[in-house]
Amino acid sequence: MKRIFSDFLEAIEGIQDGMTLMVGGFGLCGIPENLIKALAEKGVKNLTIISNNCGVDDWGLGLLLRNKQIKKIIASYVGENKEFERQLLNGEIEVELTPQGTLAEKIRAGGAGIPAFYTPAGVGTPIAAGKETRIFNNREYLLEESLTSDFSLVRACRADKMGNLVYRKTARNFNSMMAAAGRTTIAEVEEIVETGELDPNIIHSPGIYIQSLIQGTQEKRIERRTIQA
Template sequence: MLGADAAMQLVQTGATIMVGGFGLVGAPLALLEALGRSGASELTVISNNLGEPGQGLGALLRQGRIARAIGSYFTTNPEVISAHEAGTLEVTLLPQGTMTEAIRAGGAGIPAFFTPTGAGTALAQGKETRRFGERLCVLEQALYADVALIKAHVADRLGNLVYEKTARNFNPVMATAAACVIVEVDRIVDVAELDPEAIVTPHVFVDVLVERAA
Protein backbone atom coordinates (compact mmCIF):
# COMPACT_ATOMS: atom_id res chain seq x y z
CA MET A 1 0.00 0.00 0.00
CA LEU A 2 1.33 3.40 -1.00
CA GLY A 3 0.08 6.96 -1.31
CA ALA A 4 -0.78 8.09 -4.84
CA ASP A 5 2.30 10.33 -5.21
CA ALA A 6 4.71 7.65 -3.95
CA ALA A 7 3.11 5.08 -6.26
CA MET A 8 3.51 7.35 -9.28
CA GLN A 9 7.28 7.43 -8.71
CA LEU A 10 7.14 3.91 -10.19
CA VAL A 11 6.29 5.43 -13.59
CA GLN A 12 9.48 6.41 -15.42
CA THR A 13 9.88 8.88 -18.27
CA GLY A 14 9.46 7.01 -21.56
CA ALA A 15 7.38 4.24 -19.96
CA THR A 16 4.48 2.44 -21.60
CA ILE A 17 1.43 2.61 -19.35
CA MET A 18 -2.03 1.10 -19.55
CA VAL A 19 -4.82 3.16 -18.05
CA GLY A 20 -8.25 1.68 -17.30
CA GLY A 21 -11.58 3.36 -17.86
CA PHE A 22 -14.20 3.92 -20.53
CA GLY A 23 -13.96 7.67 -20.85
CA LEU A 24 -13.73 8.80 -17.24
CA VAL A 25 -15.90 5.94 -15.93
CA GLY A 26 -13.63 3.47 -14.16
CA ALA A 27 -10.52 5.59 -14.78
CA PRO A 28 -8.04 5.85 -11.87
CA LEU A 29 -8.48 9.62 -11.55
CA ALA A 30 -6.51 10.06 -8.28
CA LEU A 31 -3.53 8.17 -9.74
CA LEU A 32 -3.68 10.29 -12.90
CA GLU A 33 -3.72 13.49 -10.83
CA ALA A 34 -0.64 12.24 -8.96
CA LEU A 35 1.02 11.28 -12.25
CA GLY A 36 0.45 14.89 -13.32
CA ARG A 37 2.42 16.05 -10.28
CA SER A 38 5.27 13.59 -10.99
CA GLY A 39 7.98 14.29 -13.55
CA ALA A 40 7.25 11.38 -15.89
CA SER A 41 6.91 12.38 -19.54
CA GLU A 42 7.26 10.97 -23.08
CA LEU A 43 4.71 8.36 -22.05
CA THR A 44 3.14 5.79 -24.34
CA VAL A 45 -0.44 5.38 -23.16
CA ILE A 46 -2.62 2.35 -23.92
CA SER A 47 -6.18 3.35 -23.06
CA ASN A 48 -9.54 3.34 -24.84
CA ASN A 49 -9.66 7.15 -24.86
CA LEU A 50 -7.51 10.04 -23.64
CA GLY A 51 -10.05 11.30 -21.12
CA GLU A 52 -11.86 14.56 -21.73
CA PRO A 53 -10.34 18.02 -22.24
CA GLY A 54 -8.23 18.73 -19.16
CA GLN A 55 -9.64 15.75 -17.24
CA GLY A 56 -8.11 12.33 -16.54
CA LEU A 57 -5.56 11.51 -19.25
CA GLY A 58 -6.73 14.72 -20.96
CA ALA A 59 -4.88 16.70 -18.24
CA LEU A 60 -1.62 14.84 -18.96
CA LEU A 61 -2.10 15.40 -22.68
CA ARG A 62 -2.55 19.13 -22.08
CA GLN A 63 0.72 19.13 -20.10
CA GLY A 64 2.50 17.55 -23.09
CA ARG A 65 3.43 14.41 -21.18
CA ILE A 66 2.00 11.87 -23.64
CA ALA A 67 4.06 11.13 -26.78
CA ARG A 68 2.07 8.22 -28.14
CA ALA A 69 -1.45 6.88 -27.65
CA ILE A 70 -2.84 3.43 -28.51
CA GLY A 71 -6.62 3.20 -28.22
CA SER A 72 -9.94 2.95 -30.01
CA TYR A 73 -11.88 6.17 -29.59
CA PHE A 74 -10.11 9.50 -29.31
CA THR A 75 -12.61 11.81 -30.96
CA THR A 76 -14.44 12.64 -27.72
CA ASN A 77 -11.44 14.76 -26.70
CA PRO A 78 -10.88 17.46 -29.37
CA GLU A 79 -7.44 18.19 -27.89
CA VAL A 80 -6.30 14.75 -29.10
CA ILE A 81 -7.22 15.78 -32.64
CA SER A 82 -5.31 19.06 -32.39
CA ALA A 83 -2.24 17.41 -30.79
CA HIS A 84 -2.28 14.79 -33.54
CA GLU A 85 -2.57 17.46 -36.24
CA ALA A 86 0.25 19.49 -34.64
CA GLY A 87 2.44 16.37 -34.79
CA THR A 88 3.04 16.27 -31.02
CA LEU A 89 1.04 13.07 -30.48
CA GLU A 90 1.43 9.81 -32.36
CA VAL A 91 -1.82 7.84 -32.46
CA THR A 92 -2.41 4.13 -33.14
CA LEU A 93 -6.08 3.29 -33.62
CA LEU A 94 -7.40 -0.22 -32.97
CA PRO A 95 -10.95 -1.59 -33.05
CA GLN A 96 -12.08 -1.70 -29.41
CA GLY A 97 -12.45 -5.50 -29.35
CA THR A 98 -9.02 -5.94 -30.94
CA MET A 99 -7.46 -3.61 -28.39
CA THR A 100 -8.96 -5.42 -25.41
CA GLU A 101 -8.11 -8.84 -26.88
CA ALA A 102 -4.52 -7.67 -27.51
CA ILE A 103 -4.29 -6.73 -23.82
CA ARG A 104 -5.85 -10.06 -22.79
CA ALA A 105 -3.33 -11.88 -25.02
CA GLY A 106 -0.46 -9.85 -23.54
CA GLY A 107 -1.50 -10.90 -20.07
CA ALA A 108 -2.04 -14.52 -21.06
CA GLY A 109 1.32 -15.09 -22.76
CA ILE A 110 -0.02 -15.13 -26.33
CA PRO A 111 2.25 -12.99 -28.55
CA ALA A 112 -0.22 -12.42 -31.41
CA PHE A 113 -3.59 -13.58 -32.74
CA PHE A 114 -5.72 -13.53 -35.88
CA THR A 115 -9.07 -11.72 -35.81
CA PRO A 116 -11.65 -11.04 -38.53
CA THR A 117 -12.36 -7.58 -37.12
CA GLY A 118 -10.90 -4.88 -39.32
CA ALA A 119 -9.94 -7.20 -42.21
CA GLY A 120 -10.23 -5.36 -45.51
CA THR A 121 -10.43 -1.95 -43.83
CA ALA A 122 -8.03 0.97 -43.45
CA LEU A 123 -7.09 -0.29 -39.97
CA ALA A 124 -5.61 -3.49 -41.42
CA GLN A 125 -3.20 -1.67 -43.76
CA GLY A 126 0.35 -2.99 -43.41
CA LYS A 127 -0.76 -5.93 -41.28
CA GLU A 128 -0.35 -9.59 -42.19
CA THR A 129 -3.59 -11.30 -43.21
CA ARG A 130 -4.62 -14.91 -43.58
CA ARG A 131 -7.81 -16.64 -44.68
CA PHE A 132 -9.39 -19.15 -42.28
CA GLY A 133 -12.20 -20.91 -44.10
CA GLU A 134 -14.28 -18.14 -45.65
CA ARG A 135 -13.00 -15.40 -43.38
CA LEU A 136 -10.12 -13.05 -44.01
CA CYS A 137 -8.33 -12.31 -40.72
CA VAL A 138 -5.72 -9.80 -39.54
CA LEU A 139 -2.68 -10.64 -37.42
CA GLU A 140 -2.65 -8.44 -34.34
CA GLN A 141 0.20 -8.20 -31.81
CA ALA A 142 -0.37 -8.53 -28.07
CA LEU A 143 -0.05 -5.44 -25.89
CA TYR A 144 1.96 -5.32 -22.67
CA ALA A 145 2.95 -2.37 -20.50
CA ASP A 146 5.57 -1.38 -17.96
CA VAL A 147 2.89 -0.15 -15.59
CA ALA A 148 -0.91 -0.49 -15.49
CA LEU A 149 -2.93 2.13 -13.63
CA ILE A 150 -6.35 0.73 -12.88
CA LYS A 151 -9.41 1.45 -10.75
CA ALA A 152 -11.27 -1.10 -8.65
CA HIS A 153 -14.01 -0.64 -6.07
CA VAL A 154 -12.80 -2.72 -3.11
CA ALA A 155 -9.53 -4.57 -2.45
CA ASP A 156 -8.56 -6.80 0.42
CA ARG A 157 -5.10 -6.43 1.94
CA LEU A 158 -3.70 -9.15 -0.31
CA GLY A 159 -4.82 -7.25 -3.43
CA ASN A 160 -7.85 -9.29 -4.45
CA LEU A 161 -10.18 -6.94 -6.33
CA VAL A 162 -13.87 -6.40 -7.01
CA TYR A 163 -15.20 -3.71 -9.33
CA GLU A 164 -18.33 -1.61 -9.55
CA LYS A 165 -20.90 -1.92 -12.35
CA THR A 166 -19.69 -0.60 -15.72
CA ALA A 167 -16.61 0.95 -14.07
CA ARG A 168 -15.10 -2.53 -14.51
CA ASN A 169 -14.54 -2.25 -18.31
CA PHE A 170 -10.83 -2.54 -19.26
CA ASN A 171 -9.51 -2.68 -15.69
CA PRO A 172 -9.45 -6.47 -15.04
CA VAL A 173 -7.79 -7.26 -18.35
CA MET A 174 -5.19 -4.50 -17.91
CA ALA A 175 -4.41 -5.92 -14.46
CA THR A 176 -3.00 -8.99 -16.22
CA ALA A 177 -0.83 -7.23 -18.80
CA ALA A 178 1.79 -5.06 -17.10
CA ALA A 179 5.02 -5.64 -15.19
CA CYS A 180 3.73 -3.44 -12.36
CA VAL A 181 0.02 -3.06 -11.58
CA ILE A 182 -1.06 -0.11 -9.44
CA VAL A 183 -4.68 -0.10 -8.32
CA GLU A 184 -6.71 2.84 -7.05
CA VAL A 185 -9.50 1.57 -4.80
CA ASP A 186 -12.36 3.19 -2.92
CA ARG A 187 -11.82 0.97 0.10
CA ILE A 188 -9.42 -1.65 1.47
CA VAL A 189 -10.81 -4.43 3.67
CA ASP A 190 -9.24 -7.24 5.70
CA VAL A 191 -8.27 -10.55 4.15
CA ALA A 192 -11.23 -12.96 3.93
CA GLU A 193 -13.80 -10.16 3.91
CA LEU A 194 -14.32 -10.53 0.14
CA ASP A 195 -16.33 -13.53 -1.02
CA PRO A 196 -13.88 -15.76 -2.96
CA GLU A 197 -16.70 -16.45 -5.48
CA ALA A 198 -17.03 -12.71 -6.16
CA ILE A 199 -13.35 -11.79 -6.61
CA VAL A 200 -12.80 -10.68 -10.22
CA THR A 201 -9.03 -10.05 -10.13
CA PRO A 202 -7.04 -12.44 -7.90
CA HIS A 203 -4.16 -10.81 -5.98
CA VAL A 204 -1.48 -12.54 -8.09
CA PHE A 205 -1.91 -9.73 -10.64
CA VAL A 206 -1.71 -6.80 -8.22
CA ASP A 207 1.45 -5.02 -7.04
CA VAL A 208 0.44 -1.76 -5.36
CA LEU A 209 -2.81 -0.58 -3.75
CA VAL A 210 -3.65 3.10 -3.36
CA GLU A 211 -6.71 3.92 -1.29
CA ARG A 212 -8.60 7.03 -2.39
CA ALA A 213 -8.68 9.72 0.25
CA ALA A 214 -12.15 9.62 1.83
Protein backbone atom coordinates in the same frame (compact mmCIF):
# COMPACT_ATOMS: atom_id res chain seq x y z
CA MET B 1 0.25 -8.98 1.68
CA LYS B 2 0.60 -6.29 -0.95
CA ARG B 3 2.37 -2.99 -0.45
CA ILE B 4 -0.26 -0.44 0.53
CA PHE B 5 0.57 3.20 -0.12
CA SER B 6 -0.96 6.27 1.47
CA ASP B 7 0.56 8.84 -0.92
CA PHE B 8 -0.21 8.81 -4.64
CA LEU B 9 3.13 10.32 -5.69
CA GLU B 10 4.92 7.64 -3.70
CA ALA B 11 2.75 4.96 -5.33
CA ILE B 12 3.92 5.97 -8.84
CA GLU B 13 7.54 6.52 -7.87
CA GLY B 14 8.72 3.74 -10.19
CA ILE B 15 7.15 5.27 -13.31
CA GLN B 16 9.82 7.01 -15.36
CA ASP B 17 10.08 8.93 -18.65
CA GLY B 18 9.52 6.87 -21.79
CA MET B 19 7.58 4.04 -20.16
CA THR B 20 4.45 2.33 -21.51
CA LEU B 21 1.38 2.58 -19.28
CA MET B 22 -2.01 0.92 -19.45
CA VAL B 23 -4.69 3.07 -17.85
CA GLY B 24 -8.10 1.59 -17.08
CA GLY B 25 -11.45 3.21 -17.64
CA PHE B 26 -14.01 3.90 -20.34
CA GLY B 27 -14.61 7.59 -20.88
CA LEU B 28 -14.43 8.82 -17.28
CA CYS B 29 -16.00 5.66 -15.85
CA GLY B 30 -13.63 3.61 -13.72
CA ILE B 31 -10.50 5.70 -14.33
CA PRO B 32 -7.74 5.75 -11.67
CA GLU B 33 -8.15 9.49 -11.42
CA ASN B 34 -5.89 10.14 -8.44
CA LEU B 35 -3.03 8.12 -9.94
CA ILE B 36 -3.42 10.13 -13.16
CA LYS B 37 -3.33 13.40 -11.20
CA ALA B 38 -0.14 12.20 -9.52
CA LEU B 39 1.41 11.49 -12.95
CA ALA B 40 0.51 15.02 -14.04
CA GLU B 41 2.10 16.42 -10.89
CA LYS B 42 5.24 14.31 -11.25
CA GLY B 43 5.69 15.46 -14.84
CA VAL B 44 6.98 12.23 -16.40
CA LYS B 45 7.36 12.68 -20.18
CA ASN B 46 7.37 10.72 -23.46
CA LEU B 47 4.83 8.22 -22.21
CA THR B 48 3.12 5.64 -24.37
CA ILE B 49 -0.44 5.30 -23.10
CA ILE B 50 -2.70 2.33 -23.80
CA SER B 51 -6.29 3.19 -22.94
CA ASN B 52 -9.73 3.07 -24.50
CA ASN B 53 -9.70 6.85 -24.94
CA CYS B 54 -7.91 9.90 -23.58
CA GLY B 55 -10.36 11.40 -21.10
CA VAL B 56 -11.68 14.92 -21.56
CA ASP B 57 -9.83 18.21 -21.83
CA ASP B 58 -9.63 18.92 -18.12
CA TRP B 59 -9.84 15.49 -16.48
CA GLY B 60 -8.42 12.01 -16.63
CA LEU B 61 -5.74 11.44 -19.25
CA GLY B 62 -6.63 14.84 -20.66
CA LEU B 63 -4.46 16.28 -17.89
CA LEU B 64 -1.42 14.47 -19.30
CA LEU B 65 -2.29 15.60 -22.82
CA ARG B 66 -2.48 19.21 -21.69
CA ASN B 67 0.97 18.91 -20.12
CA LYS B 68 2.44 17.31 -23.28
CA GLN B 69 3.44 14.22 -21.29
CA ILE B 70 2.13 11.71 -23.85
CA LYS B 71 4.29 10.78 -26.85
CA LYS B 72 2.00 8.06 -28.22
CA ILE B 73 -1.44 6.73 -27.43
CA ILE B 74 -2.94 3.40 -28.45
CA ALA B 75 -6.72 3.79 -28.18
CA SER B 76 -10.01 3.01 -29.88
CA TYR B 77 -11.64 6.42 -29.60
CA VAL B 78 -10.61 10.06 -29.86
CA GLY B 79 -13.93 11.25 -28.45
CA GLU B 80 -14.71 14.84 -27.60
CA ASN B 81 -11.28 15.78 -26.29
CA LYS B 82 -10.44 18.95 -28.23
CA GLU B 83 -6.78 18.98 -27.18
CA PHE B 84 -6.40 15.38 -28.32
CA GLU B 85 -7.90 16.33 -31.68
CA ARG B 86 -5.64 19.39 -31.98
CA GLN B 87 -2.44 17.48 -31.19
CA LEU B 88 -3.41 14.68 -33.59
CA LEU B 89 -4.16 17.05 -36.49
CA ASN B 90 -0.96 19.04 -35.86
CA GLY B 91 1.23 15.95 -35.71
CA GLU B 92 2.20 16.61 -32.08
CA ILE B 93 1.26 13.13 -30.87
CA GLU B 94 1.43 9.66 -32.37
CA VAL B 95 -1.94 7.93 -32.34
CA GLU B 96 -2.60 4.27 -33.09
CA LEU B 97 -6.36 3.85 -33.44
CA THR B 98 -7.51 0.26 -32.93
CA PRO B 99 -11.00 -1.29 -33.18
CA GLN B 100 -12.35 -1.48 -29.65
CA GLY B 101 -12.82 -5.25 -29.59
CA THR B 102 -9.35 -5.75 -31.03
CA LEU B 103 -7.86 -3.44 -28.40
CA ALA B 104 -9.57 -5.39 -25.64
CA GLU B 105 -8.33 -8.71 -27.01
CA LYS B 106 -4.77 -7.40 -27.52
CA ILE B 107 -4.70 -6.50 -23.83
CA ARG B 108 -6.38 -9.71 -22.68
CA ALA B 109 -3.98 -11.79 -24.79
CA GLY B 110 -1.01 -9.91 -23.39
CA GLY B 111 -2.12 -10.72 -19.87
CA ALA B 112 -2.59 -14.39 -20.81
CA GLY B 113 0.87 -14.69 -22.37
CA ILE B 114 -0.49 -15.06 -25.92
CA PRO B 115 1.77 -13.15 -28.34
CA ALA B 116 -0.70 -12.71 -31.22
CA PHE B 117 -4.07 -13.76 -32.62
CA TYR B 118 -6.15 -13.55 -35.79
CA THR B 119 -9.25 -11.37 -36.10
CA PRO B 120 -11.53 -10.34 -39.00
CA ALA B 121 -11.77 -6.76 -37.65
CA GLY B 122 -9.84 -4.33 -39.82
CA VAL B 123 -9.42 -6.55 -42.88
CA GLY B 124 -9.48 -4.43 -46.05
CA THR B 125 -8.96 -1.16 -44.16
CA PRO B 126 -5.86 0.97 -43.49
CA ILE B 127 -5.51 -0.88 -40.17
CA ALA B 128 -4.39 -3.95 -42.14
CA ALA B 129 -1.47 -2.17 -43.84
CA GLY B 130 1.73 -4.16 -43.41
CA LYS B 131 0.09 -6.89 -41.33
CA GLU B 132 -0.07 -10.59 -42.08
CA THR B 133 -3.42 -12.06 -43.16
CA ARG B 134 -4.61 -15.65 -43.47
CA ILE B 135 -7.72 -17.43 -44.68
CA PHE B 136 -9.70 -19.55 -42.22
CA ASN B 137 -12.96 -21.21 -43.36
CA ASN B 138 -12.99 -19.06 -46.50
CA ARG B 139 -12.73 -15.83 -44.53
CA GLU B 140 -9.75 -13.47 -44.31
CA TYR B 141 -8.28 -12.71 -40.90
CA LEU B 142 -5.69 -10.20 -39.73
CA LEU B 143 -2.81 -11.02 -37.38
CA GLU B 144 -2.71 -8.68 -34.39
CA GLU B 145 0.03 -8.69 -31.76
CA SER B 146 -0.83 -8.55 -28.07
CA LEU B 147 -0.06 -5.65 -25.72
CA THR B 148 1.68 -5.46 -22.36
CA SER B 149 2.93 -2.50 -20.33
CA ASP B 150 5.59 -1.46 -17.88
CA PHE B 151 2.85 -0.36 -15.47
CA SER B 152 -0.91 -0.80 -15.38
CA LEU B 153 -2.96 1.73 -13.43
CA VAL B 154 -6.41 0.39 -12.58
CA ARG B 155 -9.39 1.43 -10.46
CA ALA B 156 -11.47 -0.91 -8.34
CA CYS B 157 -14.30 -0.59 -5.86
CA ARG B 158 -12.91 -2.87 -3.14
CA ALA B 159 -9.70 -4.74 -2.42
CA ASP B 160 -8.42 -6.93 0.34
CA LYS B 161 -4.88 -6.73 1.66
CA MET B 162 -3.81 -9.59 -0.61
CA GLY B 163 -4.67 -7.41 -3.63
CA ASN B 164 -7.82 -9.23 -4.74
CA LEU B 165 -10.04 -6.71 -6.53
CA VAL B 166 -13.76 -6.24 -7.04
CA TYR B 167 -14.99 -3.70 -9.60
CA ARG B 168 -18.35 -1.95 -9.55
CA LYS B 169 -20.63 -2.69 -12.49
CA THR B 170 -19.53 -1.00 -15.74
CA ALA B 171 -16.50 0.55 -14.01
CA ARG B 172 -14.93 -2.86 -14.51
CA ASN B 173 -14.54 -2.18 -18.28
CA PHE B 174 -10.83 -2.37 -19.29
CA ASN B 175 -9.54 -2.52 -15.72
CA SER B 176 -9.62 -6.27 -15.16
CA MET B 177 -7.75 -7.18 -18.35
CA MET B 178 -5.20 -4.39 -17.86
CA ALA B 179 -4.51 -5.59 -14.33
CA ALA B 180 -3.21 -8.83 -15.81
CA ALA B 181 -1.25 -7.26 -18.68
CA GLY B 182 1.02 -4.92 -16.70
CA ARG B 183 4.43 -6.02 -15.49
CA THR B 184 3.63 -3.92 -12.42
CA THR B 185 0.02 -3.12 -11.54
CA ILE B 186 -1.05 -0.38 -9.13
CA ALA B 187 -4.69 -0.48 -8.04
CA GLU B 188 -6.46 2.65 -6.83
CA VAL B 189 -9.42 1.48 -4.75
CA GLU B 190 -12.28 3.02 -2.83
CA GLU B 191 -12.06 0.61 0.10
CA ILE B 192 -9.46 -1.83 1.43
CA VAL B 193 -10.72 -4.62 3.68
CA GLU B 194 -9.04 -7.38 5.64
CA THR B 195 -8.02 -10.54 3.84
CA GLY B 196 -10.90 -13.00 3.87
CA GLU B 197 -13.66 -10.39 3.90
CA LEU B 198 -14.28 -10.62 0.14
CA ASP B 199 -16.35 -13.51 -1.14
CA PRO B 200 -13.99 -15.51 -3.40
CA ASN B 201 -16.86 -15.99 -5.86
CA ILE B 202 -17.10 -12.27 -6.64
CA ILE B 203 -13.39 -11.45 -7.08
CA HIS B 204 -12.70 -10.09 -10.57
CA SER B 205 -8.90 -9.66 -10.45
CA PRO B 206 -6.91 -12.13 -8.33
CA GLY B 207 -4.25 -10.55 -6.17
CA ILE B 208 -1.46 -12.38 -8.03
CA TYR B 209 -1.76 -9.69 -10.72
CA ILE B 210 -1.58 -6.73 -8.31
CA GLN B 211 1.69 -5.41 -6.89
CA SER B 212 0.45 -2.45 -4.82
CA LEU B 213 -2.68 -0.76 -3.55
CA ILE B 214 -3.71 2.75 -2.60
CA GLN B 215 -7.03 3.91 -1.24
CA GLY B 216 -8.46 7.19 -2.44
CA THR B 217 -11.62 9.27 -2.81
CA GLN B 218 -12.69 9.87 -6.40
CA GLU B 219 -14.71 12.73 -7.82
CA LYS B 220 -16.35 10.40 -10.36
CA ARG B 221 -17.10 13.12 -12.87
CA ILE B 222 -19.73 12.59 -15.55
CA GLU B 223 -18.42 13.00 -19.09
CA ARG B 224 -21.63 14.39 -20.51
CA ARG B 225 -24.46 15.13 -18.12
CA THR B 226 -27.87 14.55 -19.68
CA ILE B 227 -31.02 15.52 -17.78
CA GLN B 228 -34.68 15.52 -18.60
CA ALA B 229 -36.05 18.84 -19.88
